[in-house]
Amino acid sequence: xxxxxxxxxxxxxxxxxxxxxxxxxxxxxxxxxxxxxxxxxxxxxxxxxxxxxxxxxxxxxxxxxxxxxxxxxxxxxxxxxxxxxxxxxxxxxxxxxxxxxxxxxxxxxxxxxxxxxxxxxxxxxxxxxxxxxxxxxxxxxxxxxxxxxxxxxxxxxxxxxxxxxxxxxxxxxxxxxxxxxxxxxxxxxxxxxxxxxxxxxxxxxxxxxxxxxxxxxxxxxxxxxxxxxxxxxxxxxxxxxxxxxxxxxxxxxxxxxxxxxxxxxxxxxxxxxxxxxxxxxxxxxxxxxxxxxxxxxxxxxxxxxxxxxxxxxxxxxxxxxxxxxxxxxxxxxxxxxxxxxxxxxxxxxxxxxxxxxxxxxxxxxxxxxxxxxxxx
Numbered sequence: 001x002x003x004x005x006x007x008x009x010x011x012x013x014x015x016x017x018x019x020x021x022x023x024x025x026x027x028x029x030x031x032x033x034x035x036x037x038x039x040x041x042x043x044x045x046x047x048x049x050x051x052x053x054x055x056x057x058x059x060x061x062x063x064x065x066x067x068x069x070x071x072x073x074x075x076x077x078x079x080x081x082x083x084x085x086x087x088x089x090x091x092x093x094x095x096x097x098x099x100x101x102x103x104x105x106x107x108x109x110x111x112x113x114x115x116x117x118x119x120x121x122x123x124x125x126x127x128x129x130x131x132x133x134x135x136x137x138x139x140x141x142x143x144x145x146x147x148x149x150x151x152x153x154x155x156x157x158x159x160x161x162x163x164x165x166x167x168x169x170x171x172x173x174x175x176x177x178x179x180x181x182x183x184x185x186x187x188x189x190x191x192x193x194x195x196x197x198x199x200x201x202x203x204x205x206x207x208x209x210x211x212x213x214x215x216x217x218x219x220x221x222x223x224x225x226x227x228x229x230x231x232x233x234x235x236x237x238x239x240x241x242x243x244x245x246x247x248x249x250x251x252x253x254x255x256x257x258x259x260x261x262x263x264x265x266x267x268x269x270x271x272x273x274x275x276x277x278x279x280x281x282x283x284x285x286x287x288x289x290x291x292x293x294x295x296x297x298x299x300x301x302x303x304x305x306x307x308x309x310x311x312x313x314x315x316x317x318x319x320x321x322x323x324x325x326x327x328x329x330x331x332x333x334x335x336x337x338x339x340x341x342x343x344x345x346x347x348x349x350x351x352x353x354x355x356x357x358x359x360x361x362x363x364x365x366x367x368x369x370x371x372x373x374x375x376x
Contacts, residue, residue: 008093009085012104013186018081019111020193022074025081030088038077045070054213054234056354056364103176107190110172114165117172126175130168137164151206155199162198166191212237214350216249216259222328222335223247223261226290226365232357233261233365237350242267242324247352247365250326253340259349262326262336265291266319268345273316274338279327280316290329309338322346 009029018025023038045066052063086094101121110117115130141161144153173187218231226247227233235249242248242264252258266272266281273280279291286292311317311325319325323342328334337343355365 008089008097010097010102010104010182010186011082011085011089012102012108013190014081014085015078016104016108016111016190017193018077019108020190020197022077024193025077026084029081029085031084034080034084038073038080041073042070042077045073053356054354060356060359060362097180100177100180103173103180104186106172106176107169107187110169111165111190111194114168117168118175121172121175123175126171134164137161151210155203155206158199158202162195165198166195169194210237215356216261218261222330222333223263224330224333226263226329227261227352227355228361230358231355231361233352234354234356235350236353240348240351242345242348242351248324248326249349249352250343251347251349253343253347256347260326260336261352262328262334263290264324265327265337266325268319268321268323270325271316271318272311272325273313274311275313291327291331310341311338317342324348 014025014029016025017028018038021039022042023035023040026032026035026038028035048066049063049070052058052060052066089097103121106117106121108117109120113131114134115127115132117127118130119127121127137160141157144157147153148156169191170187173181214235214237216233216235218227218233219229221229244264244267246264247261248264249259249261252260265279265286271282278285278287280286317325319342322345324345325337325342327336327338352365354363356362
């Protein structure tokens with residue numbers, strides 16, 4: 001290959017780079033402004049998806065539109081990167097490039113599915129073998145949750161899969177024609193960028209899930225009508241001080257592997273009593289929603305005067321320090337602090353702030369109700 005050809009751009013290397021991050025292939029091909037536009041568009045749309053999913057005012061339809069926009073940008077960026085790199089090459093270099101099989105096309109096919117790139121290079125043993133190994137890797141990865149916690153399993157699988165794809169990409173590149181290989185820089189950039197893209201977004205998502213926002217499913221109607229069975233909710237997990245009226249998710253005192261969702265009815269130091277005439281906190285009846293409309297029915301056939309329950313009529317209960325007393329909005333069909341006692345603040349998972357499913361009822365939930373009280 002001539003010295004001039006050595007200074008040409010590799011169209012399929014540009015494709016590989018923009019396949020991983022739209023715009024990077026354009027930058028490689030010398031179109032820095034266009035590349036920067038694609039990068040900004042791509043990351044802007046990812047932020048739009050996150051905002052639509054997690055913000056109180058966001059909508060699923062908005063997130064879907066942002067996802068579609070991201071896919072369009074991605075496809076256009078990949079096609080444009082190939083054309084840009086090809087158009088900056090002189091015609092003789094393009095003719096020379098097409099004489100033999102392209103190692104970077106093999107790398108691109110390997111990024112889609114390891115083994116396909118080797119088949120393109122007519123490696124009839126390595127190609128089918130890698131296809132089988134890829135299937136095994138996916139099966140083993142899907143079973144990791146049996147041996148490891150789900151979060152750890154997902155992260156381990158992402159790292160292993162990224163490393164596997166990087167290794168098979170290098171192998172595909174090395175199996176390409178020697179005269180088409182220029183050095184380690186291009187394939188190294190593809191592998192490093194691929195591992196970053198394959199692991200960092202998942203690590204960030206797991207970090208957010210563990211410490212900021214987490215999604216939960218509501219299986220029963222104890223919080224009806226505020227939350228219905230089948231609702232899916234988002235919970236803000238950052239450290240917070242529980243307030244009266246907050247809808248919270250907490251560890252089930254009877255089974256800490258389960259999560260319950262209820263509303264805070266009394267705070268530390270307050271005295272709560274549930275009478276036939278209503279709910280009283282510090283001797284004053286709650287008259288505002290949701291507890292102001294309470295009408296007494298013995299829940300689950302068990303009177304609240306039972307010694308095994310808390311805050312029954314004639315037995316006011318003072319919430320100890322570091323605890324909250326929780327009730328379900330559907331109070332007559334709720335298993336709550338009347339039966340398992342006050343909930344330690346340390347066991348609170350977070351505050352419910354949004355319902356994202358079903359789409360017909362998505363929107364903010366869990367706003368505090370004012371404590372409208374009146375004298376006994």
